[in-house]
Amino acid sequence: MGIKGLKQVISDRAPAALRTVEMKHLVGRKIAIDASTSLYQFLVAVRNEGQNLTTSDGSTTSHLIGLLYRTVSMVETGLKPLYVFDGKPPTMKGGELAKRREKREKAEVILKEAEEEGNEEEALKQLKRLSKVTPEINEQAKRLLKLMGVPHVTAPCEAEAECAALAKAGKVWAAASQDMDTLLFGTPVLLRNLTAPAARKLPIEEIHLKDVLGGLGYTMDQLIDMGIILGCDYCESIRGVGPKSGYEYIKEHKSIEEAIKVEKVAKGMPEEWPFEQARELFRSADVSDCSADFVWEKPDVEGMVQFLVHEMEFNEQRVRSAAAKLEKASGKGQQVRIDSFFKITTNRTAPKKEDAKNGAKRKGGAANGSAKKPKK
Numbered sequence: 372m373g374i375k376g377l378k379q380v381i382s383d384r385a386p387a388a389l390r391t392v393e394m395k396h397l398v399g400r401k402i403a404i405d406a407s408t409s410l411y412q413f414l415v416a417v418r419n420e421g422q423n424l425t426t427s428d429g430s431t432t433s434h435l436i437g438l439l440y441r442t443v444s445m446v447e448t449g450l451k452p453l454y455v456f457d458g459k460p461p462t463m464k465g466g467e468l469a470k471r472r473e474k475r476e477k478a479e480v481i482l483k484e485a486e487e488e489g490n491e492e493e494a495l496k497q498l499k500r501l502s503k504v505t506p507e508i509n510e511q512a513k514r515l516l517k518l519m520g521v522p523h524v525t526a527p528c529e530a531e532a533e534c535a536a537l538a539k540a541g542k543v544w545a546a547a548s549q550d551m552d553t554l555l556f557g558t559p560v561l562l563r564n565l566t567a568p569a570a571r572k573l574p575i576e577e578i579h580l581k582d583v584l585g586g587l588g589y590t591m592d593q594l595i596d597m598g599i600i601l602g603c604d605y606c607e608s609i610r611g612v613g614p615k616s617g618y619e620y621i622k623e624h625k626s627i628e629e630a631i632k633v634e635k636v637a638k639g640m641p642e643e644w645p646f647e648q649a650r651e652l653f654r655s656a657d658v659s660d661c662s663a664d665f666v667w668e669k670p671d672v673e674g675m676v677q678f679l680v681h682e683m684e685f686n687e688q689r690v691r692s693a694a695a696k697l698e699k700a701s702g703k704g705q706q707v708r709i710d711s712f713f714k715i716t717t718n719r720t721a722p723k724k725e726d727a728k729n730g731a732k733r734k735g736g737a738a739n740g741s742a743k744k745p746k747k
Contacts (some may be wrong), residue, residue: 373550375602376614380668381578384618385586386463394565398449401665403534405548406454406523409566410512412505412549426684434508435515435683441566443536443693446667446700453543453665454516454523455530456509461605461652483505518675519697520668524659532556532656540661545577554580555589555598555653571600588622595653598648599619600630605649610639 381389413434423666425431445452466619516523518743534546535556545560546553553561563576584594600617618628627646631637672694679685 373552373603374555374598375608376617377551377554377601380587380597380601380618381583383615385583388579388582388586390577392577393452394448394575394612397562397575399451400545401451401453401543402565403453403455403537403543403546404566405546405550405553406456406509406512407504407530408549409441409454409547410434410508411439412567413441414504414508430683431508432685433509434504435679436567436685437568438512438515438717439519439679439690439693441568442516442519443696445565446521447696449700451543451667453520453537454512454521455533455537456513456523456525457530458526458528458533461528461657477536481696514642514678515675518671518678519694520670520701522665522667524663524665527659528657533658536656536658536661542661542663542665552598552603552653554578555595555603556656566714587618592650593621593625595629595650596627598653599646599649600627603649606644606646607641608647609636609641609644612636612639667701669701670694671676672698677713690694709734 413436414431442452513523524533531546531548531550531553534543534548535553535558537543538546538558538560545562546558547562547565551561557580559580561576561578561580563578564573565575569572583589584591587594587597589597597617599606600609600612600620601614609617620633620636621627624630624633627650631640641666653742672691675694676687676690679690
């Protein structure tokens with residue numbers, strides 16, 4: 372689910388933290404990708420087009436199609452994707468998962484009615500709500516990534532927390548996820564829409580945590596508190612508190628403990644609202660020690676053909692074409708960003724008198740027109 376309204380708060384209060392970029396601007400970057408949100412995007416995108424790609428026996432393949440082509444596009448551009456899969460959900464998320472199950476059951480009933488009535492628009496709407504990343508889908512995705520030579524890991528708990536931890540540890544440059552709560556887990560840079568299907572033409576959003584905090588005038592703890600007030604996977608939102616007022620309450624009162632002393636806030640609080648536990652989950656998420664190193668390898672072309680063509684009924688020519696692009700990209704070696712060649716340093720040593728005198732002479736000469744003008 373992420374954080375309700377956090378993107379709006381950042382857009383309004385810290386616009387410098389949010390920018391749009393093209394994939395080519397990320398060349399040479401190592402990026403940890405939240406696999407679950409990416410696979411969900413692929414499933415929903417296909418259903419939005421009124422189709423659900425399957426094999427002859429009814430097995431869904433749309434997630435593999437999206438994963439294959441989007442990953443090839445990233446690798447061709449020069450990115451180094453690392454996919455992170457969800458582990459066991461935290462106990463506090465149980466309430467949110469129960470609500471999702473209720474919504475799915477309701478959607479199934481509405482879908483059946485829509486199909487009986489021939490209401491295609493409503494049926495498609497409910498199909499989107501019923502899209503779910505199953506364990507089988509995850510295992511198929513992991514198998515494909517291994518064959519493509521793209522590394523993947525399974526997080527101890529939530530994927531977005533692990534992505535953030537890898538970015539904080541310097542193993543990757545950014546975390547890519549649609550969930551805004553990735554910022555609350557502390558990723559220095561968050562990328563959104565990186566794995567959105569190309570047909571949707573969504574711009575890639577790059578959000579820098581340092582600029583978010585600076586623009587909002589918040590500490591990291593205050594950002595977490597605002598996210599909890601707005602509503603997250605671990606706590607319901609406070610009734611009557613939206614993005615604008617949520618920002619103002621934390622800005623003025625500095626913490627949830629002080630904000631809930633305001634009568635209007637206190638009245639809107641749910642009966643059970645474990646904000647302290649939620650805060651601790653964001654501060655000290657269950658993640659790995661981030662000590663592992665990751666390797667991007669050449670694809671197993673025949674393995675890809677066996678899996679995608681013979682088992683999942685893909686077109687062989689297209690699979691071999693995609694594999695050839697991966698081979699070509701892996702043969703180039705890792706592209707190096709130009710900014711990696713430069714290091715900003717601060718010269719704290721005072722200039723010698725002789726150097727200062729010569730500098731003054733050069734300055735005077737330039738003012739008198741004796742110095743040569745630089746070529747353009």
